[in-house]
Amino acid sequence: MKKIKINSFAILAFVVTFIFTTFNANANQTRENVIKRGSVNCGVSQGVPGFSNADASGKWAGIDVDFCRAVAAAILGDANKVKFTPLSAKDRFEVLKAGDIDVLARNTTWTLSRDGGLALDFIGTNFYDGQGFMVRKAANINSAKKLNNVKVCVETGTTTELNLRDYFKANKLQYEPVAFTKSDEAVAAYDSGRCDVYTTDKSGLAANRTKTKNPADHIILPETISKEPLGPVVRGNDENWANITRWTLNVMIEAEELGVTKANVDSLKSTDNPAIKRLLGLEGETGKNLSLGNEWSYNIIKQVGNYGESYEANVGPKTPVGLARGLNQLWTKGGILYSPPVR
Amino acid sequence: MFLSSGFKTSLKKNLQLSNLIPQLLLIFIFIFIIYFFANNAQINMKARNMTSGFDFLGTNSGFDIQFSLVDYDGSSSYGRAYLVGLLNTLLVAFFGIFFATILGFIIGVSRLSTNWIINKLSLVYVELFRNLPLILQIFFWYFTVLRSLPSTEKSLIIFNFLIINLQGFYIPKFIFTNSHYIFYGIVFSLLTIILIKYYANKIFYEHAKVVPVFRISLFLIVLFPLVFSLIGGVTINIEYPKLIKNFGIFNYLGGIKLIPEFLALVFSLSLYTSAFIAENVRAGILAINKGQKEAAKSLGLNNSQSLNLIIIPQALRVIIPPTTNQYLNLTKNSSLAAAIGYPDLTGAFAGTALSQTGKAIEIIFIVMMTYLTISLLISLVLNWYNKKIALVER
Numbered sequence: 001m002k003k004i005k006i007n008s009f010a011i012l013a014f015v016v017t018f019i020f021t022t023f024n025a026n027a028n029q030t031r032e033n034v035i036k037r038g039s040v041n042c043g044v045s046q047g048v049p050g051f052s053n054a055d056a057s058g059k060w061a062g063i064d065v066d067f068c069r070a071v072a073a074a075i076l077g078d079a080n081k082v083k084f085t086p087l088s089a090k091d092r093f094e095v096l097k098a099g100d101i102d103v104l105a106r107n108t109t110w111t112l113s114r115d116g117g118l119a120l121d122f123i124g125t126n127f128y129d130g131q132g133f134m135v136r137k138a139a140n141i142n143s144a145k146k147l148n149n150v151k152v153c154v155e156t157g158t159t160t161e162l163n164l165r166d167y168f169k170a171n172k173l174q175y176e177p178v179a180f181t182k183s184d185e186a187v188a189a190y191d192s193g194r195c196d197v198y199t200t201d202k203s204g205l206a207a208n209r210t211k212t213k214n215p216a217d218h219i220i221l222p223e224t225i226s227k228e229p230l231g232p233v234v235r236g237n238d239e240n241w242a243n244i245t246r247w248t249l250n251v252m253i254e255a256e257e258l259g260v261t262k263a264n265v266d267s268l269k270s271t272d273n274p275a276i277k278r279l280l281g282l283e284g285e286t287g288k289n290l291s292l293g294n295e296w297s298y299n300i301i302k303q304v305g306n307y308g309e310s311y312e313a314n315v316g317p318k319t320p321v322g323l324a325r326g327l328n329q330l331w332t333k334g335g336i337l338y339s340p341p342v343r
Numbered sequence: 344m345f346l347s348s349g350f351k352t353s354l355k356k357n358l359q360l361s362n363l364i365p366q367l368l369l370i371f372i373f374i375f376i377i378y379f380f381a382n383n384a385q386i387n388m389k390a391r392n393m394t395s396g397f398d399f400l401g402t403n404s405g406f407d408i409q410f411s412l413v414d415y416d417g418s419s420s421y422g423r424a425y426l427v428g429l430l431n432t433l434l435v436a437f438f439g440i441f442f443a444t445i446l447g448f449i450i451g452v453s454r455l456s457t458n459w460i461i462n463k464l465s466l467v468y469v470e471l472f473r474n475l476p477l478i479l480q481i482f483f484w485y486f487t488v489l490r491s492l493p494s495t496e497k498s499l500i501i502f503n504f505l506i507i508n509l510q511g512f513y514i515p516k517f518i519f520t521n522s523h524y525i526f527y528g529i530v531f532s533l534l535t536i537i538l539i540k541y542y543a544n545k546i547f548y549e550h551a552k553v554v555p556v557f558r559i560s561l562f563l564i565v566l567f568p569l570v571f572s573l574i575g576g577v578t579i580n581i582e583y584p585k586l587i588k589n590f591g592i593f594n595y596l597g598g599i600k601l602i603p604e605f606l607a608l609v610f611s612l613s614l615y616t617s618a619f620i621a622e623n624v625r626a627g628i629l630a631i632n633k634g635q636k637e638a639a640k641s642l643g644l645n646n647s648q649s650l651n652l653i654i655i656p657q658a659l660r661v662i663i664p665p666t667t668n669q670y671l672n673l674t675k676n677s678s679l680a681a682a683i684g685y686p687d688l689t690g691a692f693a694g695t696a697l698s699q700t701g702k703a704i705e706i707i708f709i710v711m712m713t714y715l716t717i718s719l720l721i722s723l724v725l726n727w728y729n730k731k732i733a734l735v736e737r
Contacts, residue, residue: 090698097703117394118701140591149587149594151409151510156690157698162405165417176409178604179695180684189684192490193509194603196592 030102030234030241031075031291039081042068043101046086046182049207050314050321051107051127060084064105066310067126067232069303070248071103074296079303088181090157093118096235103245104233107201109159114233123246125231126307127315128327128336129201130224131163134209137219139196144223148173153186153195155179160200163226187211201228203315203323210320244290251297253339254279255306257330262305265298278343286342297342307337384704399700400425406695408686410602421696428691429713435605435687436674436717439612443673446617447666451624465621473618478679480615485607485683495586495593506584510594512601513584524575528568535567536560604685608677616673620666627662628654659732667725671718678714688713 034040044052044064052062069079085101096104097119107129108114110122133144133152141147144167154161156179168175178195180186187208190198200208202224209215232249234242255261258276260268268276277283280298287294304310311328315321329335388395400422407417412430415423453465472480490509493499498508506513519525536556543554571577584598631654639649681690693710697703 090694093698093701094703114701136591138591146590148589149596150589150592151594156684156695161695162417162699165405165407169417175407177407178409178602178684179406179686179690181681181690181694185684188486193494194490195510196594 028238028240030238031244034075034102038076039083040068040072040075040103041083041085041101042071043085043087043092043095043104043106044068045106046088047184048107048204049210050203050319050323051207052084052086052105054084054086061314063126063310063314064107064232066304066314067105067249067252068103070252070300071245073299073303074248074251074292075244077293077295077299079299088157089155089183090181093120093233096120096233099235102234102241107204107230108233109201110229110231111159119236120233121236121242122231122233123242124249125229126249127203127230129203129228129230131160131199131226131228132202132205132224133221134190134198134205134218135196135221137217142219142221144221144225145171147175147197149175150196151176151178151194152197152199153178153180153190154199155183155186156181158200159226159228164199167225183208184211201230203230203321206323207315207321240291244292247286247290247342248300250339251279251300251342252304252307252310253330253337254342255297255301256308257332257339260301260306261309262302265301269298284343388704395702395705397705399702399705404696404699406699408691408695410605410686421700424696425688425692425709428686428688428693428696431686431691432674432677432680432688433717435608435612435677435680435685438609439616439673439677440670442609442613443616443620443669444666446613447620447669448624450617450621451628454621454625455628469618469621471618472614473622475615477611477615477676478682480611481607481679481683484610485603489603489607495595498586498595503583506595506598508595509603511603512606513595513598514601515584516582516597516599518580518582519577520580521575521577524571524577525568527575528571529564531571532563532567535563539563602685604680604683607683608680608685612673612676615676616669619669619672623662623665623669624658626665627658627660630661631657656732660729660734663725663729663732667722667729670721670725674717674721675714 042065044060044062047053048062050062052060052064054060065082065084068082068084072081073079085095087095087101087104087106089106092104092106092108093114095101105126107127108122109129110125114120115122133147135141135147147168152164152175154164154177161177161179164175164177175197178186178189180189183200183204186200187198189195191212198205198208202220205220209218209220212218232245234245236242258273258279260276260279265280269280269282271277274283278286280301281287281294281296287296290296305313308330311325312318315323317324325333325335327336329337331338385395401420403418404421404424405417406424408415408424408427410431411427412434413423413426415427450465450468453461454469456462456465492507492509495508495510498506500506504514536559539554539559540556543556546552546554582597584595584600587594587596635653635657636649639653644652677687678689680687681694684690686695688710693706697706700706
């Protein structure tokens, strides 16, 4: 009997200590946590060339990667203080919600149900995209309207999967989805002949075509069947952190508009242009409003560059991905990229 | 007995009471821990503005699933998607268990063969399949074997019956009209067999004559459904898979289609598990004392009688408990389906539906409860069977 009593008491003590410990993820503390930790935890893809892809030496590159680096530059003053976590489309939101990453930059489509229903905040769009189809040249098909009785490889847990069904339903065409957790697996399955069609956002098609055995054997069909504004996401319970990430992206766009680049940012410090002065934190209180140092925007441009520089280096026409600016051109040059005033 | 009953009950009560207090305390603590976690989850969800509940099960899923035993499309509900996933899991588990058992028994018996080649080959089989990680075996079948099959337009066609290509295996579909008559026939033959079994036992005990019940049953189970089909006018239509060409894309339509993801899973699960079952079978047979066989012989039983009446019933007692574990493992291992895109409970529901709704806690709870229920049901059935064949002690 004595022994049992002691055991029960031990269990009780254990439970009591449990009650007074709460696991509640610290709301409104992401910035403090990042500073304390000394690095930004950033969720990226498992490898989409041009967006987030690790090379053989494990070095990450891409426009989503640049965004993460810009956040680190803004808050820690060093763009290299980022820890990248590759995530599948299926897991990405849960990992963000659980607090394992601070920001998710993983070509994620901004939708109402994700923004509202998942208690997340989309802080902007860093790539305007749309869903398309890739087929083998040998299939002799030149339009998505001609796809019928086809097997389509798709990544699961994506808006792509939902648009796919909408498109075939609306056009009264028959198809079979073959859904994979990783985009690499979906591409490999398509490449091996398991599917006749591979579908994802058009940027992803261009990027993943470079992964097929013979990229010249595949064509991307002209139709765009959906709107896919891709952007970074943060948890919905941290206003300050949402603002920091939102304005990091805006500063990169604004810098391109004002012609501030990695190369000329130092010389422009002595400019008389008030807009550039505000952008670089030489005038006004942009840093203070975000609880950051005044150098935050300068660090972004100096260490990472403006949006256009990042685009050209990662997905532009001169890269293997080879995407023209299109919608992702500045609003002043015929695109829809537009930053609210940095002031 | 009468006299001491009062003393006994009071002692019993005391014992029960002193046993009850720590047990009640333990239950209380257990409930409290559950409540604490549930409450903590609720608080955390509220802090993140997340809604909870199972209402989403009634809303449209919006995604299609490539392989389903029931009618399903994107306009069906998430609840329906759950059913599709559940049935796909059960289908893989059923075929996996079926083939693993047959293979396991054959290999297990072969392990004891006096033929050197058969003996060593089955040894290699067991050591190979049980020592390689299951996920690698799934990948081997899926990525290496099934991916190296010819493309659709160059399909392997075997006897105009089986069509094999990279996108799946196709067989003709038999479509019965008035199929309920076949069902009546099966029911009728089963009833007859039960009756025959009863009289066979009677004859055995009264006249010491053996009636070959098994052979008669086999004959009846074919005969009655056939006769009933003729009476009911059952016709069979065979629907062959047809090659369809749409521009440069070829596709087989019609017939029954087995997708590569399903095949890879059934192959790997049954081969992997059969290696373990083979060892159980070997252990079961080796556990039977040599004297049992000799005793059977001295009673005048022939070889098959001694195997059927003496050896196997005793060996089964040793084989079944560990084999139950293997069946449970197989069912749970089928959740590796998610790795190759087979839409089972884990892939389609805990995967796709979860990421489309974000209802992680609810969906994981449902899926865990479902696997638990399936596993408990399998244990229940096999425990019942084990009890039925257990040694009756007198």
